[in-house]
Amino acid sequence: MNERQGAGHTPPGRPAGETAGIAEPSVSVRELDIAFGAHKVISGLDLDVSPGEFIVLLGPSGCGKSTLLNAIAGLLDISDGEIWIDGKNVTWAEPKDRGIGMVFQSYALYPRMSVEKNLSFGLRISKLPKAEIDGRVARVAELLQLDGLLKRRPSELSGGQRQRVAIGRALVRNVDVFLFDEPLSNLDAKLRNELRVEIKKLHQRLGNTMIYVTHDQIEAMTLADRIAVMRGGVIQQLGAPKEIYRKPVNRFVASFIGSPSMNFFDGELRGSAEASAGRLPAGPVFQLGGSGAASSVPLARYDFIERAPAQSRAAVFGIRPEHIALGDQPDGHFSAEGKVDLVEAMGADTIVWTSLAGVPLTIRTDGETEIRPGETIRFGFDPASACVFDAGSDLRL
Numbered sequence: 001m002n003e004r005q006g007a008g009h010t011p012p013g014r015p016a017g018e019t020a021g022i023a024e025p026s027v028s029v030r031e032l033d034i035a036f037g038a039h040k041v042i043s044g045l046d047l048d049v050s051p052g053e054f055i056v057l058l059g060p061s062g063c064g065k066s067t068l069l070n071a072i073a074g075l076l077d078i079s080d081g082e083i084w085i086d087g088k089n090v091t092w093a094e095p096k097d098r099g100i101g102m103v104f105q106s107y108a109l110y111p112r113m114s115v116e117k118n119l120s121f122g123l124r125i126s127k128l129p130k131a132e133i134d135g136r137v138a139r140v141a142e143l144l145q146l147d148g149l150l151k152r153r154p155s156e157l158s159g160g161q162r163q164r165v166a167i168g169r170a171l172v173r174n175v176d177v178f179l180f181d182e183p184l185s186n187l188d189a190k191l192r193n194e195l196r197v198e199i200k201k202l203h204q205r206l207g208n209t210m211i212y213v214t215h216d217q218i219e220a221m222t223l224a225d226r227i228a229v230m231r232g233g234v235i236q237q238l239g240a241p242k243e244i245y246r247k248p249v250n251r252f253v254a255s256f257i258g259s260p261s262m263n264f265f266d267g268e269l270r271g272s273a274e275a276s277a278g279r280l281p282a283g284p285v286f287q288l289g290g291s292g293a294a295s296s297v298p299l300a301r302y303d304f305i306e307r308a309p310a311q312s313r314a315a316v317f318g319i320r321p322e323h324i325a326l327g328d329q330p331d332g333h334f335s336a337e338g339k340v341d342l343v344e345a346m347g348a349d350t351i352v353w354t355s356l357a358g359v360p361l362t363i364r365t366d367g368e369t370e371i372r373p374g375e376t377i378r379f380g381f382d383p384a385s386a387c388v389f390d391a392g393s394d395l396r397l
Contacts, residue, residue, distance in 0.1 A: 024087045026051040026177060026209040027072060032081035034067055034233075041067050042233040045081070051176070052207045058220040059230035060256070065213045066181055068230075072211065073102050073179050085177060101170030102179045105186060107162045109154040109169075116141075116150040119168050136172045143202070144168050160191040164198070171206075180212040184219065196222060217257055221245070229253050251394040254318050254387055260351060260362045262318045262387070265289070267357075269299075269315040269388060269397070286317045286388060288357040295357045297334045301384040304397055314391035319381055321351070321364035326371075329380035340375045352377070 027049040034042040042064045049055050057065035070076045072083055074095040082091045090098045109118050116137060123133045141147040144164045154162050163183060170178055180199075184192045200223055203210055214220055220227050221241045228238045229252075237249045248254035254262050268287045283300030297317060329335040338354035338361065345367065352363040352371055363379055371377065388397045 024051075025049055025084070026053065026086060027211065028082075028084040029068070029072065030082045030084070032068070032071065032083070033079040034064075034071060034076070035079045040079075040233065042071075045233070045235060047228065047235065047238070049209055049211060051209055054203050054210045054212065054223060054225045056220040056224035056227045057211065057213045057230060058215070058217065058227050058256075060215060063230040064233035065215075065230050067233075069179050069181055069211060069213050073100060074098050098177075099175050100177045100179055101173045101175045103163075103167050103170050103181070103183045105182045107154070107166045107186075109162060109165055111154050114151050114153055115146055115157070115165050118154070118165055119146075119150075119172055122169065123172060136174065140168045140171045143171070143205070144198075158191070159187050160195050163187065163195060167199075167202075175208075177209045177211070180210065182213055182215070184214075184216075192216075192219075199223065217259065221257075229256060247396070248387060249396055251316060251318070251389045251396075254389070254396070258320055258322075260321045260364065262320050263324075263356075263359075263361050265317045265357060265359050266391065267315060267317055268312050270312050286315065288317065289359075295336075297383050297386070298332070299383050299386075299388070301332060301382065302386060302388065303384065304388075306397075315397065316389040316391055316394075318387040318389065319385070321362040323385040324361075324363045324365075324379055324381045326352075326363065326365055326369065326377060326379050328378060333380045333382050335378065335380035337376055337378045340371055340373050340377055343371050343373055354379070 025048040027047070029045060029047040032042055032045040033040065045068065047055075047068075057068060059065050067076070071078050072085075074090065074093060078091070082089060084090065085098055085100065095102075110121065113121065119137045119140060120133050123136060137150075138147070141150055144167060146161070146164055146168060149157065149161060154165070157165070163186075167183070183199075184195055187195065196219055203223075212219075212223060224241055226238060226240055227244050229236045229244060231252055237244055237253045244253065245257055248257065251264070255264070265288050267289055270285045270287060283298060284302070286297040286299055288295040288297065336356055338356060340352060340354055341360075342353035344351040344353075348367045350365050350367050350369050350371065352365060354361050354363065354377065389395060390397055
């Protein structure tokens with residue numbers, strides 16, 4: 001950027017005078033570039049977050065999700081682009097002037113201060129009236145169930161209680177936008193589950209805009225209104241949790257969402273004419289490997305994004321473990337058999353390891369299912385629940 005723009009401009013992408021009756025995004029990131037030296041971390045990223053929306057930035061380590069959050073917070077310099085919060089250009093504003101509250105992975109509490117003083121510290125620095133400070137602290141303490149802990153120091157609290165205090169320090173600021181940078185990653189599994197539910201309830205009660213960073217897909221799926229799946233500094237897909245799960249745009253998103261991960265098979269997608277000529281099932285067919293109907297998946301029920309290809313092409317077939325059923329299959333479903341290599345009893349679920357067309361295959365089934373390694377099982381699935389990806393671009397077809 002050539003100059004530092006202040007508040008009062010129309011957000012990029014929306015012409016001046018055309019905002020009447022249109023809800024401005026609570027947070028808008030436009031053509032954001034961030035580089036550390038010669039290494040570009042984020043390139044040309046766009047993101048709009050609606051007022052009151054809960055957005056989760058999800059991805060593996062190093063994908064740029066925390067970098068994006070820190071840029072929105074004003075904690076690092078950007079190379080190019082603009083950041084708008086509540087209709088104001090805050091690209092070059094100080095963090096304290098952006099109208100945001102932030103919760104970090106580390107609790108960052110003052111160890112010698114009580115819970116009450118930790119909650120009120122920022123307000124006292126801002127020299128708000130004592131009555132205003134006391135009122136805000138009391139409201140937040142009640143909201144987060146900290147009212148009985150106000151005189152304790154952080155060392156006297158559990159991990160979950162300390163993280164609630166950290167959240168409370170953000171809430172007392174009375175801002176509209178909250179940023180969370182992996183706030184639950186330091187907690188054990190039980191506390192993570194408990195506090196995740198509390199954060200969800202908090203959002204439902206307050207209705208504030210929240211942007212939340214995590215590498216945990218369970219947190220993302222359960223908390224988000226929309227998920228931004230990131231890789232290599234690029235948002236691969238932005239959508240509702242069910243959309244991300246059911247209709248991943250590419251192989252990376254499909255593999256990152258779901259546990260166990262989606263099963264993938266390299267092969268060949270054949271058009272309807274070729275399938276008929278080869279005496280395979282009517283309609284397009286995916287050839288898993290080998291030959292014959294035993295390794296050919298009929299795709300007449302598959303919902304192609306555009307239209308089924310007329311000629312053969314290299315492709316990748318994906319099916320989620322939970323979409324595979326044991327036993328005989330109804331008409332129109334793919335059916336096969338395999339030898340059980342491994343059984344993982346998970347309590348409510350059982351993970352069965354077998355193979356299909358020489359490729360390892362995982363099946364997620366009911367925890368009451370009795371299966372032993374070495375058994376031969378029949379299994380299958382509805383091809384409509386599968387995903388087919390182009391072998392070159394990895395995009396879903």
